[in-house]
Amino acid sequence: MTNDWQGWRDAMDRALYGPDGFYTRPGGPGPAGHFRTSVHVSPLYAGAVATLLCRVDAALGHPDELALVDVGAGRGELLTGVLGRLPEAVGARVRPYAVELAARPEGLDPRIVWRSGLPAEGSLTGLLFANEWLDNVPLEVAETDADGVPRRVRVRADGTERLGGPVDGADAEWLARWWEAAGHPGVRAEIGRPRDAAWARAVRTLRGGLAVAADYAHRRTDRPPFGTLTGFREGREVRPVPDGSCDITAHVALDACAGPSAVLLTQRAALHALGVAGRRPPLALASTDPAGYVRALSAAGAAAELTDPAGLGAFGWLVEPVGEACAGALEEAALFKEWDA
Incomplete structure (x- = not known):
């Protein structure tokens, strides 16, 4: 692995998706071995996506083939969970696609089409869902020098950084539009232009339906002044070293990604509207059905974690209809409103 100075975008791409990258290394444990996403917290999450897929199916008039595209599919956990929770009439028409650079895991449901890239533009009708994908799309990092000039951050494989040349061109335009604090000395920013393009391409996969991205996120009015670039290894946050040994992630400027018809929500609001709530079961159930009470209590705990406004519930959901x-x-639920967290 080279020790030459690189921009963070190239360094992330190599460290995450190169021949010995964090996500593509043969025989690795996959994302679940290093961090816990909403998919891994509880089957309730897959159940909510299944509910959403059924709504999309109904809105589309129950097409003969209904696509479910999972972008950044990991080891196929979300697709497996959704397929197991669909009504038979819907499941019989679903065509599931996993978009993931890692190799297809053994024992995966044979119905799942495993792809290293997105299907052709305008080729599918249904639901495209990207859970914690955009935060791993490589991007450049900028830092403002003592004179207030945003400069590109260069990095070596050991994580050492230095400031490079000034940010210019389309990246400078993106900073000026989307990162209000840029220009203040010491401020760091992640330039989200590659994520905007990646999401726009993902949406174009559909000729009709709904595209949803769920991720760590922030808005223009509350961008973090020192950026969010970080690493994860074995469940712990670590220094982001682009050598393939850890996940490297940064929160997503979802408002920059959003198309003109998109709606931004909190995960808490989205999951509540899809039937995931953290209400405790009535205590009387413990007397009439003790086992049922324990199951309901466990589900309530998982729902509370998924919708916690100080945790996963604060995630952003970008909901973009196609057609x-x-x-x-999702508009029939009063909780579905513009992102307010």
Whole structure:
């Protein structure tokens, strides 16, 4: 692995997706071995996505083939969970796609089409779901020098950084539009332009339906002044060293990614509207059905974790309809409103 200075975008790409990258290394444990996403917290998350897919199916008039595209599929955990929770009439028409650079895991449901890249533009009708994918799309990092000039941050494979040349061109335009604090000395920013492009391409996979991204996120009015670039290894936050030994991630400027018809929500609001709530079961159930009470109590605890406004519930959901049919797929719930967390 080279020790030459690189921009963070190239360094992340190599460290995450290169021949010996964190996500592509043969025989590795996959993301679940290093961090816990909403998918891993509880089957309730897959159940909520299944509910959403059923709403999309109904809005589209129950097409003969209904696509479910999981972008950044990991080891296929979300797709497996959703397929196990669909009504038979829907499941019989679902065509599931896993988009993931890692090799197909053994024993995966044979119905799942495993792909290293997105399907062709405009080729599918249904639901595209990207859970914690955009935060791993490589991007450049900038830091403002003592004179207030945003400069590109260069990095070596051991994590050592130095400031490079000034940010210019389209990246400078993106900073000026989307990162209000840029220009203040000492401020760091992640330039989200590659994520905007990646999401726009993902949305174009659909000729009709709904595209959803769920991720760590922030808005223009509350960008973190020192950026969010970090690493994860074996469940712990670590220094982001681009040598393939750890996950490297940064929160997503979802408002920059959003198309004109998109809605931004908190995960708490989205999951509540999809039937995931952390209410405790009635105590009387403990007397009439002790085992049922324990199961309900466990589900309530998992739902509370998924919707915790100080944790996973604060995630951003970018909900973008493609075509008019699904434009109101989530509007009937009063909790679905603009991102307010």
